Amino acid sequence: MKSPSVATQTEKSALRTHGTKKTNVLQRPEPAKYTLRRAQKLGVRGWCMNSENGTILGLIQGNPRSFEAMRLWLTYTGSPTSRIDKCVFGPTTELVEFTFEEFTIRM
Secondary structure (H helix, E strand, O other): OOOOOEOOHHHOOEEEEEEEEEEEEOOOOHHHHHHHHHHHHHOOEEEEEEOOOOEEEEEEEEOHHHHHHHHHHHHHOOOOOEEEEEEEEOOOEEEOEOOOOOEEEOO
8 A cells, every 4th residue: 555645646746835824813723724624625735833923834735736726725715714915935846755644733
């Protein structure tokens, strides 16, 4: 059986990026929880966390379609308890295999 961290044939061009999302957080834990739910629904991997200055930090990995859907959700939709002022992503890199098995919230 193949390890869950190895990309399947349809995920060969998996992508990764670091993203920072600035928000005006109304309910502190909610943005990360909504991000986790969306990531699980789309099947992306990685992590997110609420920072002390009210931003969401994270890293996402997934096949191109899921990755792009998550990137667009982070940029334009996000948590209903926050306002997106700015969303900045770092460089996108193609991966041979995933470095995360699932999407998690870091503390």
